[in-house]
Structures are given as structure tokens and as C-alpha cells.
Amino acid sequence: MTAESTNTGLSLYKTDARTKRRNAAEKRFRIYGMLAVGFGVLALIVLLTSVLGTGAGSFRQTFLTMPVALDAAALDKKGNRDPAEMAKVTTIGYQKILEKALIAELTEQKLIPEGMSTKDIGGLISKEAPAQLRNKVLANPDLVGQTISFRALANGRIDGYFKGRVTMESAALDSNVSPAQLELVDKMRGANLLGLGFNWGFVFDPDASELRPEAAGLGVAILGSLYMMIIVLVLSLPLGVAASIYLEEFAPTNRWTDLIEVNIANLAAVPSIVFGILGLAVFINFANMPQSSPLVGGLVLTLMTLPTIIIATRAALKAVPPSIKDAALGVGASKTQTVFHHVLPLAMPGILTGTIIGLAQALGETAPLLLIGMVAFVRDYPGAPPEGFLDPASALPVQVYNFTQRADPAFIERASGAIIVLLVFLLTMNILAIILRRRFERRW
Amino acid sequence: MSLGILSLIVAVLAATGFFLGRRFALAKVAGDARRLHSLPGYYGQTVFLFSAVPAFLVLGLWLLIQPLVVENHVAGMITPADIPEGSSVSLVMSDVRRIAEGIERVVSEGRMTEAELAAHDDIRGELASAGVALGNDVRPAVVEAARSYRDMSATGSLAMSVLVLALALAGMAFALRRISPEFRARNVTETFVRYLLIAASTVAILTTIGIVLSLVFETVHFFRLYPASKFFFNTVWNPQFRGGSDLGIWPLLWGTMYVSVIALLVSVPVGIFAAIYLAEYASKKVRAVAKPLIEILAGIPTIVYGLFALITVGPILRDFFAQPLGLGSSSSSVMTAGLVMGIMLIPFVSSLSDDIINAVPQSLRDGSYGLGATQSETVKQVILPAALPGIVGAILLAASRAIGETMIVVLGAGAAAKMSLNPFDAMTTVTVKIVSQLTGDTEFASPETLVAFALGLTLFVFTLGLNILALYIVRKYREQYE
Numbered sequence: 001m002t003a004e005s006t007n008t009g010l011s012l013y014k015t016d017a018r019t020k021r022r023n024a025a026e027k028r029f030r031i032y033g034m035l036a037v038g039f040g041v042l043a044l045i046v047l048l049t050s051v052l053g054t055g056a057g058s059f060r061q062t063f064l065t066m067p068v069a070l071d072a073a074a075l076d077k078k079g080n081r082d083p084a085e086m087a088k089v090t091t092i093g094y095q096k097i098l099e100k101a102l103i104a105e106l107t108e109q110k111l112i113p114e115g116m117s118t119k120d121i122g123g124l125i126s127k128e129a130p131a132q133l134r135n136k137v138l139a140n141p142d143l144v145g146q147t148i149s150f151r152a153l154a155n156g157r158i159d160g161y162f163k164g165r166v167t168m169e170s171a172a173l174d175s176n177v178s179p180a181q182l183e184l185v186d187k188m189r190g191a192n193l194l195g196l197g198f199n200w201g202f203v204f205d206p207d208a209s210e211l212r213p214e215a216a217g218l219g220v221a222i223l224g225s226l227y228m229m230i231i232v233l234v235l236s237l238p239l240g241v242a243a244s245i246y247l248e249e250f251a252p253t254n255r256w257t258d259l260i261e262v263n264i265a266n267l268a269a270v271p272s273i274v275f276g277i278l279g280l281a282v283f284i285n286f287a288n289m290p291q292s293s294p295l296v297g298g299l300v301l302t303l304m305t306l307p308t309i310i311i312a313t314r315a316a317l318k319a320v321p322p323s324i325k326d327a328a329l330g331v332g333a334s335k336t337q338t339v340f341h342h343v344l345p346l347a348m349p350g351i352l353t354g355t356i357i358g359l360a361q362a363l364g365e366t367a368p369l370l371l372i373g374m375v376a377f378v379r380d381y382p383g384a385p386p387e388g389f390l391d392p393a394s395a396l397p398v399q400v401y402n403f404t405q406r407a408d409p410a411f412i413e414r415a416s417g418a419i420i421v422l423l424v425f426l427l428t429m430n431i432l433a434i435i436l437r438r439r440f441e442r443r444w
Numbered sequence: 445m446s447l448g449i450l451s452l453i454v455a456v457l458a459a460t461g462f463f464l465g466r467r468f469a470l471a472k473v474a475g476d477a478r479r480l481h482s483l484p485g486y487y488g489q490t491v492f493l494f495s496a497v498p499a500f501l502v503l504g505l506w507l508l509i510q511p512l513v514v515e516n517h518v519a520g521m522i523t524p525a526d527i528p529e530g531s532s533v534s535l536v537m538s539d540v541r542r543i544a545e546g547i548e549r550v551v552s553e554g555r556m557t558e559a560e561l562a563a564h565d566d567i568r569g570e571l572a573s574a575g576v577a578l579g580n581d582v583r584p585a586v587v588e589a590a591r592s593y594r595d596m597s598a599t600g601s602l603a604m605s606v607l608v609l610a611l612a613l614a615g616m617a618f619a620l621r622r623i624s625p626e627f628r629a630r631n632v633t634e635t636f637v638r639y640l641l642i643a644a645s646t647v648a649i650l651t652t653i654g655i656v657l658s659l660v661f662e663t664v665h666f667f668r669l670y671p672a673s674k675f676f677f678n679t680v681w682n683p684q685f686r687g688g689s690d691l692g693i694w695p696l697l698w699g700t701m702y703v704s705v706i707a708l709l710v711s712v713p714v715g716i717f718a719a720i721y722l723a724e725y726a727s728k729k730v731r732a733v734a735k736p737l738i739e740i741l742a743g744i745p746t747i748v749y750g751l752f753a754l755i756t757v758g759p760i761l762r763d764f765f766a767q768p769l770g771l772g773s774s775s776s777s778v779m780t781a782g783l784v785m786g787i788m789l790i791p792f793v794s795s796l797s798d799d800i801i802n803a804v805p806q807s808l809r810d811g812s813y814g815l816g817a818t819q820s821e822t823v824k825q826v827i828l829p830a831a832l833p834g835i836v837g838a839i840l841l842a843a844s845r846a847i848g849e850t851m852i853v854v855l856g857a858g859a860a861a862k863m864s865l866n867p868f869d870a871m872t873t874v875t876v877k878i879v880s881q882l883t884g885d886t887e888f889a890s891p892e893t894l895v896a897f898a899l900g901l902t903l904f905v906f907t908l909g910l911n912i913l914a915l916y917i918v919r920k921y922r923e924q925y926e
Contacts, residue, residue, distance in 0.1 A: 022818055029820035033721025036714045037730075040738040040794070043787045047741075050756040051748060242644030250638060251645070263648045269841065269911045270904065271848020273875050274655060277900045280882065281658030288511045303651050310648070336634040364745025367850035367875070371882050386448045397747040397851075404754060404855060412755055419748050430743065 051416050051423075058417025061199035061214065062154040062162045064125060064188075068101040070137060072145040081141040094130035094137075095122070098152060111187050113180060120181055124194075126153035128208060128215035153201075154194065156214040156410045158185055162196055165409060202417060206379045207394065207402070213410035216403070218418055220378050224294050224393030225363060225425075227385065231298025232305055232362050237355050239302075240309030241344075247310075248317040249339050268307035275304045276368030284372060291373035294382065295389040300372060301362040308361060312354020316347040349440030356433040360426050366397040374398045396422045450503070450605055454612045458496035461616045465491030468623050482630035487623050489633045494619035497640070499612035503604065510600045518593045526585040536586060543590035544597070659904060662897035670891040675898060681861035681872075683881070683892045691895045693902065695861040699871035703782045703857055704846035706867065710786025712839055715793025720823055722794070723801040735798070742791035746851040753784040753856030766868035774858060779867040781856035785846055792842045800834030801827060833921035840914035844907040850875040874899050 015023070072079060074093055076086050099122035106112045106121065129152035136150075137143050157177035160166035171177045188194040205217030243260075251257040279300035283289045289296050320343045328338040374395055382391035394402070396418060403415035469487035473479040480487070519537060527536055623629070667675070670691060678692025718738060722731050758775035761783070766772045804827050812822040828835070858870025859880065881896040888894075 022821070026818045026820045029823070030721070030725055033717050033725055036717030037721050037726070037734050037738070039714050040718055040741065040787075040790050041734060043790070044737055044741055046756070047744070047748070047752050047787070050752060054755060239644050239647055242641045243647065246638075246641035246645045250641060260645055260648055263652050265915070266908060266911055267648055267651060269844060269907065270655070271844075271850070271875070271907055273848065273850045273878055274659075274900055274904050277878070277882075277897065278651070278655045278658055281662060281897070282654050285888070286512075286658075287508055288515065303647075306647065306651070334630065334634060336637060360743065364747065366745070366747045367854075367879065370879050373883075375883055387446075397745055400747050400751060401851070401854075404751060415751055416755070419751060422745065423748070426743065426745070 051419050053416075054413055055416025055418070055420045057163045058202050058413050059199050059420075060163075060196045061201070062159040062194060063197050064102065064152045064154050064194050065149065066101055066105045066152070066193060067147050068097060068133070068150040069104075069147040070144050071097060075137065076141070076144050081144060083138050083141055086138060086141060086144070089134070091130040091134055094134045095125075095127075098122070098125050098130055098133060098150075101150075105193065106184075106188075109191050109193070111184065111191060111193075113184055116180060116184065120178065121184070123177070124155055124158055124181060124185065126155050126212060126214045128212050129153045151197070153214050156212065156408065158182075158194075159214050160410055161185060163413070165413070202414075203421065206381065207377060207399065208379075209377075210406050210408065213406075213408050213414060216411070216414050218396065218399060218421060220381055221394040221396045221399035221418070222421070223381060224297070224374075224378075225396045227294035227382065227389055227393060228298040228301055228395060229359055229363060230385070231295065231389065232301045232359060233355070235298070235302040236305045236309055236358065240306050240355070240358075241313055241351060243306075244310050244313035244317060245339060245344070248314050249343070250335070264307050264310055267303075268311065271367075272304060272365055273367040273371065275300050276371030278303070279368060279372045290390050290392070292376045292378070292392040292394075293390050294393050294395075296372050297369050297374060297393075297395060298389070300368050301365060304365065304368065305358040305362045308358040309351075309355050312357070313347070313351045316350025316354065317343060319350060320346045346442070349436055349442075353433045353437050356429050356436070360429040360433075363425060363429070364397055364422065366395075366401055369395050369398045370401065375402060377402070396425075447507075450608060451500075454496060454499045454503075454608060457609075457612045457616065458492045458499075461491035461495045461619070462488035464616075465489070465620060465623060468620055469625075469627075469629070472623065473625050480625050481628050486629035486633050487627070490622070490629050490636070491616055491619040493633065493636050495612045495616035497636075498615050499608045502611055503608050506600075506604045506607070510597070510604065514593060514596045514600065517596065518589050521589045521592065522585060526583050539586055540590045540593055543587060544594040547590065547594055655904065659897055659901040662894055663901045665889075666891060666894035666898050669894065675895070679863065681877070683895075685892070687890075689892055691891065693874075693899070695863050696872060696874045696877055696899065697902075698863045699778065699853075699857065699861070700847055700873040700875075702778045702867070702871060703785065703853060703873055704843060706778060706782025707785035707789055707846045708839065708843060710783060711789035711793050711842060714786075715790045715838075715842075716797055716835065718790065719794045719797035719801055720827075723798050724819065724823055724827070735795075738794055739791050741788065742795070744788075746788065746849060747855075749784050749788050750851040750855035753780050753852055757784055758856060761868065769868075771866055771868040772870075774868070774870045776856055776858035776870045777868045778857060778871050781853045782867070784856055785849055785852050788849070788852065789842045789845060792845060793838050796838035796841070797831070797835050800831045800838070803834075804830045833917050837914040837918035840910050840917070844910035844914070847910070848875065848903060848907050850879060854879055874903050878903070 074097060075089055076082075078085060099118060102125065103112070103118065103121055112121070132153070133150060155177070157166050157171070157174065158181075161171075161177075161182055166174070166177065166182075168179045168182060171179045171182050185194060201215065202217050203222070204219045205215065206220045207217065208215035247257065247260065251260075279296055283296045283299055284291055324342055324346065325338050328342045329335070333341065374393070375398060376392060376394075378392050378394050380391075382388040382393040400415045400418045400422070403411040403418060466484045466488035469480055469484050470477065477484055515537065518540060522536055522540075675691055675693055677694075678690055679694045680690040680692050681695045683689040683691060718734075722735055726734065754776070758777070758780040761777065761780055762773065762775040765779075766774070766777065808826050808830060809822055812826045813819075817825070853873045853876050857873060857876060859872050859876060860870045861872045861877070862869070864871065878896045878899050881893055881899075884893070
């Protein structure tokens with residue numbers, strides 16, 4: 001070869017245009033990939049911060065703390081402290097007492113602005129506070145006649161002012177709150193009469209009416225979700241494990257087995273709302289079970305979770321090495337003994353992990369529960385199981401939906417707060433699943 | 445006898461049966477277990493199974509069937525003359541149930557005996573004081589029906605308790621009598637257990653049958669009230685409370701498709717590129733962090749995405765895109781729902797694709813690199829074609845998720861049924877209308893409610909078709925690497 005024939009301008013050290021183009025394409029491709037991953041992660045972060053940011057406020061609530069004189073003449077006319085007779089005093093009576101106490105406290109601190117009506121001052125207190133005071137007094141009639149320090153819920157708009165949802169400008173346009181009230185609130189805050197405190201009521205109290213967002217809580221929803229999870233666990237774990245054992249260990253390969261397998265694969269992909277229609281048609285209309293009861297919800301969610309559990313259980317059973325089965329059969333165990341004494345215990349961690357993940361899915365499911373009547377407004381806690389399974393209840397995700405359907409923007413904060421509670425439960429369950437897997441997973 | 449106590453008694457009986465069976469078997473051979481065919485525990489297990497399983501089976505069946513029989517009988521007692529103007533049999537029946545419940549409460553509080561209550565002229569007031577409020581005046585025939593409803597239910601429960609207990613005892617006696625040293629207790633137990641396992645595995649089939657039957661049955665009912673041709677070919681959706689509704693499916697299908705297409709336009713490129721990057725480029729550390737983070741997206745409940753659409757994405761799209769561009773002023777829109785649903789679907793596309801890309805053997809990559817291809821050329825020309833069937837399957841599964849998704853569209857897409865091209869318009873989907881028609885206050889037997897079942901059937905057929913197609917593609921075109 002001569003020098004000229006190799007000297008065509010191509011060099012290993014100098015990249016030509018085509019190589020540059022190819023390298024640029026390579027770089028672009030890689031950047032697209034990074035962007036895609038970045039988009040996914042960013043979406044997760046934005047999603048979580050937006051929901052957590054809006055919802056965090058619902059765990060803190062504005063309270064008025066003041067001494068309340070429980071006037072015996074108004075609350076217990078006969079003076080015999082009989083709760084049955086005291087129950088005749090309605091919340092209106094207690095509202096007057098709270099109003100009086102607030103005005104007395106404000107007069108003492110010389111905070112009352114010129115010309116503000118009693119009604120406007122009383123309007124700072126939530127409509128729910130008298131009911132809470134009443135319950136407190138009825139539970140302990142000896143309080144009557146004493147002066148107690150009472151932490152009263154502030155009105156939702158006042159709470160909104162503390163959290164930045166309500167401003168002087170918006171108050172001027174709002175018929176429910178006036179700028180004068182907000183100025184008073186500012187002064188009261190200075191005097192430590194009014195402030196934010198941790199809101200246990202949000203987690204434990206039942207839902208409240210549309211006009212009292214400050215009092216709305218998740219108690220009934222959490223209890224309802226808990227009841228449904230109990231039903232799902234009790235039904236779907238044995239059923240799912242039994243079905244998987246049959247399909248994985250005993251079933252002959254024939255059309256019937258094929259049919260079952262195709263069925264399970266399809267059920268796993270059927271939209272959840274279709275299960276709601278099934279629940280409505282079969283459990284409520286055909287079998288006449290009570291609407292919005294945790295029993296019906298639990299049954300529907302069981303049917304939905306079953307495919308997930310079956311798929312996980314079969315994978316766990318499959319992962320047990322055949323040598324263990326062969327050894328058991330070799331020393332004379334029957335097929336059933338082999339499965340129940342050796343394969344199943346070894347597969348248990350995998351099965352439990354799958355079950356917890358299935359339960360977590362069921363806990364977050366909303367659509368089917370809407371159809372079986374769980375949207376109803378429920379204020380009473382369901383009774384103790386098993387009878388309580390038939391009482392109307394709500395569920396956490398459905399409660400979120402309910403909050404979003406109400407007009408007052410304060411409920412958006414409540415909805416996000418409910419989601420935080422839901423996510424905390426889901427996170428706990430998933431961490432439990434991961435720990436189970438880490439601790440007990442065995443590799444052969 | 446309450447259900448809980450009854451179940452408890454049967455369980456205790458069965459447990460006693462276990463110990464009795466064991467003891468019995470050992471007694472037959474004077475304590476020498478070697479002379480028994482099976483281990484002593486198996487004799488106990490046969491007794492346990494024979495006393496518990498049939499009893500619980502009958503209990504379950506009875507609980508299902510009794511209300512049906514009672515309802516049927518009582519509904520027969522109500523003549524058309526007893527049904528007030530503007531009411532229906534089902535409304536009167538719910539009155540009957542509530543009156544029966546009220547009588548139960550009044551009697552159990554000990555305020556009156558049943559006979560007194562029946563003779564009482566103001567039964568409505570009496571029931572109201574027991575916490576059962578009745579709407580209109582109660583006709584005597586309805587009270588009569590309620591009483592016989594209550595009587596039949598009570599007799600039924602008593603008969604059920606007796607039958608179940610008798611069955612448990614009979615099963616126990618039968619199994620105990622069979623015990624002898626030669627009795628093949630292990631084989632009997634194992635066969636019994638195997639039948640139980642088979643029964644459990646048929647639950648999946650029963651569920652499918654239940655879904656199909658309930659959908660088809662009510663859809664046929666709907667088409668009797670509303671012509672099928674109008675449902676399938678009318679382009680107007682306008683339900684009315686007083687009848688005369690237009691219930692054409694097209695606006696809903698259009699909304700569903702529009703939202704799904706936008707969702708797929710977001711999730712498919714992002715999902716596939718993310719899968720390629722994670723499988724081919726990312727270092728182990730990045731992969732260990734990014735992959736679980738993206739998969740968290742799949743574990744977040746859809747109601748959370750719905751709320752995200754409602755409070756964050758919707759207002760942002762409206763304020764920064766729709767209003768400046770003059771395309772509308774609604775925060776719920778096809779775009780909002782589609783975008784958020786797209787985010788939800790990213791992990792569905794990416795994790796399936798990731799698995800499939802990882803399954804392409806290394807030798808194919810090495811061959812490509814050996815010929816001088818860059819990494820991206822290898823991905824585009826070797827790996828993607830090899831993984832294509834699996835990726836298409838993943839996309840179809842994501843599409844079926846998108847069509848069946850409910851909460852995101854309920855909160856993000858709006859409720860107006862219209863066919864428009866503007867992505868910032870509020871439109872509605874099949875699932876939204878299923879929810880709104882079935883959670884409303886309309887009467888159950890009206891076409892406005894029953895249409896939800898026809899919509900459900902449409903949805904079921906669509907998603908089933910997509911799933912089967914996905915499975916078929918994956919199976920048929922899967923490359924088998926050795």
C-alpha cells in the first residue's frame with residue numbers, strides 16, 4: 001500500500017462528519033432517556049408535594065381557649081344533675097353560654113371593638129363547638145356550675161384566615177365573615193386567646209356538615225376502611241391461597257384449568273368500576289345486603305384483590321425448589337402432606353408480601369365503593385363487629401371524594417389531609433411488605 | 445340466635461369433634477397408634493371436616509336464599525291497589541322492611557307487644573318514636589305484610605339455626621361411626637381438602653359469571669325500556685329526570701378515547717424512554733434509586749391523582765394555557781385528565797418494557813457493538829425490534845387501564861357530554877357517567893339508571909378485547925431465546 005491510497009482524509013484521530021452526526025444522535029438519545037426518567041421522578045415529587053403541602057394544614061386547627069362558666073340555671077334547671085333531663089337543653093343553650101363566655105373574656109381584656117354585634121362576636125366560634133361542649137357536660141354532669149377552661153373550635157373562615165385561605169379582601173366580599181371580625185381576631189391572637197393547635201379531631205371525629213369544614217374528621221372513614229380490610233384479609237387470603245395451591249400443585253393440565261387461568265388473568269385487568277357494578281347488582285339488589293355497609297364493600301374488594309393474591313401466591317409456590325418436594329415425597333409423604341408441611345411454609349413470606357400489597361391496593365380503591373352507596377353522608381360510628389359490618393360506614397378514599405364535592409374551599413385542605421392519612425397507611429403496609437421480604441426471603 | 449353465636453357453636457362442635465375423633469381412634473387400638481392406618485390426627489380431621497364444612501355451607505346458602513324467598517312471598521301479598529300513586533313495588537317493599545325493623549325495635553325495647561302494636565291506630569307515630577321515620581301514610585296491607593315479613597324472617601332464622609346445628613351433629617356422628625383401625629382417614633381427609641381447594645379456585649370463574657350475568661341481564665332490561673339503536677347511534681347524551689332522555693353513547697366514547705389518547709401520548713414515549721435508559725444506560729446506583737421511585741407512581745391510589753388533577757394541574761392548565769390561548773376557562777378538561785392519567789400510566793409502560801428489554805440476550809447487543817454500531821443504534825435497530833411485541837402488549841394493557849380509569853376523570857375531566865376537538869374543553873367519559881347515573885337519586889328501574897349497566901358492558905367488552913389482544917400479541921410474537 002502506498003502512502004497516497006491510505007491518505008483519504010480518514011483518520012482515527014480526527015472524527016469525520018458522519019461519526020460526529022452519529023455521536024450527536026447517541027448523545028441526544030441518551031438525553032431523551034434522562035429526560036424521561038427525570039419527568040417521571042419530577043411528576044412524583046410534584047404530586048406528593050402538592051398534596052402534602054395542601055393537606056398538612058388540616059392537622060392544625062384554630063382554637064379559641066377561654067374560661068367558660070357553666071351556668072347551672074341555664075343547663076340544669078332542676079339542679080339534680082340528671083343527664084336525661086339535662087339532655088333537654090339543646091346546643092342553642094350551649095351556644096349562648098359560649099358566646100357569653102367569649103364576650104366576658106373580651107370585655108375583661110378590653111378588646112371588643114366599637115359597635116360590633118354579639119352575633120358577630122359569637123360567629124367566631126364554630127357551630128360545632130356548642131355540640132362538643134354539650135357532649136362534654138353530658139358525659140360529666142358535675143361540671144355544671146363550675147368554670148372550666150374550654151378549647152372551642154373556631155369558625156372555618158377564621159381558621160382559613162390563619163392558614164392564608166381567607167384575606168381581608170376576600171372577607172369584604174364574603175357574607176360569612178367581615179374584615180372587622182378578622183381585625184378582632186388579630187387582636188385576640190396577640191392576647192393569646194386564639195391560636196393554632198394540633199387537630200386530633202381530624203383523625204378521630206366523624207364527618208361534619210357542608211357548612212362546618214372546621215369540624216370534619218375521618219373517624220368513621222378510618223373505621224370503615226379498617227372493617228373492610230378485615231373482611232378482605234379474612235376472605236381473600238384463605239381463598240386465594242387455596243386456589244393457588246390447587247392450580248399450582250394439583251390441577252391437571254386440561255381445558256378446565258386453562259379456563260380458570262385465563263379467567264384469573266382477565267379479572268386482574270377488569271376495570272375496578274365493573275366490580276362496583278357487580279357488587280351493586282349481586283350483593284345489594286339480588287342478595288339484599290345493606291347499602292354502604294363495610295360487608296358489601298369488603299366482599300367487592302375481596303373479589304378485586306383475589307387475582308393479585310393468587311398471582312403472587314403462585315409465584316411464591318413456584319419459587320420453592322422441586323428438590324424439597326422430591327425429598328418429602330421420597331421419604332413417603334403424600335402429595336398433600338408435601339404441599340402443606342413443606343412447600344406452603346416455605347412460600348409463606350412471599351404469600352404474605354403479596355397479600356399485603358393486594359390489601360394496600362384494596363385500601364386505595366374508590367370507584368367500586370361509590371357504586372355500592374358509600375358516598376352517603378355517615379355521621380355515626382359503625383358498631384362493633386360482627387354486627388357493625390352491616391352498619392353504614394364510609395371509607396378513606398371515598399371520604400376524599402366526598403370532601404372534593406363540597407363547595408367550601410376549606411374542604412380541599414381536608415381532602416388532601418385525608419390523603420395524607422391514606423398514604424401513611426399505604427406506606428406502613430408497603431414497608432411491612434418490604435421488611436417481610438427482606439427478612440424471610442430465601443434464595444435457593 | 446345471632447349469626448356470630450351460631451358460627452361459634454358450630455366451630456366449637458367441630459373442634460370437639462377433632463379431639464373426639466382422635467381419642468376414638470386411639471381407643472379402638474388401645475392406644476397403640478401403630479395399628480392405625482393413618483396418624484391419629486387424621487381421624488380427628490375427618491370428624492372436624494365432616495361436621496364443620498356441610499354446616500357452614502348450608503348456613504351460607506340459607507343466608508343467601510332466605511331473603512329472596514321471604515321477599516317474594518311478601519311482595520305477593522301487596523296488591524296493586526296498595527301501591528300509592530307515584531310509588532312502585534320496590535319502594536313499598538323498602539317500607540315493609542323498615543316497618544318490620546321498627547316493630548322489632550319497639551318490641552325489643554319492651555314498650556309494647558306485637559299484638560298491641562298491630563291494634564294501635566297510630567303505628568306511624570309509634571315507629572317514628574323508635575327512630576324509624578316513614579314517609580307517607582302506612583296502609584294496613586303494608587303493615588300486615590311487614591308483620592308477616594318479620595314472622596317469616598324469624599321462623600327462617602330459627603329453622604336455619606336448628607338445621608345447621610343438626611347438620612353439624614349429624615356430620616360428626618357420621619364421621620365418628622366410620623372410625624375403625626382400617627379406616628383410611630388420611631386419604632379421606634386429603635380428598636376432602638382437595639375438593640375444598642377446587643371449590644376455592646372456581647371463585648374466579650363465579651366472579652366472571654357474576655359480572656357477565658349482572659351486566660347482560662340489566663342491559664337487556666335497559667334495551668327493553670330504551671331502543672338499542674338510539675343508544676348506539678344517537679350522538680346526544682342528555683338524561684332527564686322525567687323521562688324522554690337522550691342516551692346516545694357516542695359523546696361518552698369520544699371523551700373516553702380523547703382522554704385515553706392524550707394519556708398514551710404522555711405515558712408511552714416517557715415510559716419507553718425511561719425503560720430504555722434504565723435498562724441500557726443507567727448506572728447501577730441510578731437504577732436502584734430511579735426504578736423504585738417510578739414504580740411508586742403505580743402504587744399511589746387513583747383518588748390521589750384525581751385530587752392532583754383537581755387542585756393543581758387543572759388550575760395551572762387553565763391559567764397558563766387555556767385562558768391566554770382563548771381556548772376555554774374550565775379547569776377540568778380532557779387535557780387535565782389526560783395529562784394526569786398519563787403520569788399514572790408511566791410505570792405500567794416502563795416496568796413491563798424494562799423487563800422485556802432486559803430479556804433480550806446480551807449476545808445480540810455484543811454482536812451489534814462488534815459491527816460498530818453505537819449504543820443508541822443498537823437500541824433502535826436491534827433491541828427495540830426484538831422487544832417490540834412485548835412493548836406493544838404493555839401499551840395495550842396501559843390503554844385498557846386508561847379506558848377503565850374512573851377517579852381521575854371523575855375529578856379531572858368534567859361532566860359535560862359533548863364531542864369537541866378542543867382539548868381544554870370539559871368532556872366526560874363512560875366511567876364518569878356510570879358513577880353519576882348509579883349514585884344519583886333516580887329510581888332503579890328507569891332507563892336513566894339502567895343505562896349505566898349498558899355502559900358497563902361496553903366498558904367490559906372494550907377492556908376485555910384489549911387484554912386478550914395484548915396477551916395474544918405477546919404470546920404469538922414472543923421471541924424464544926435459548
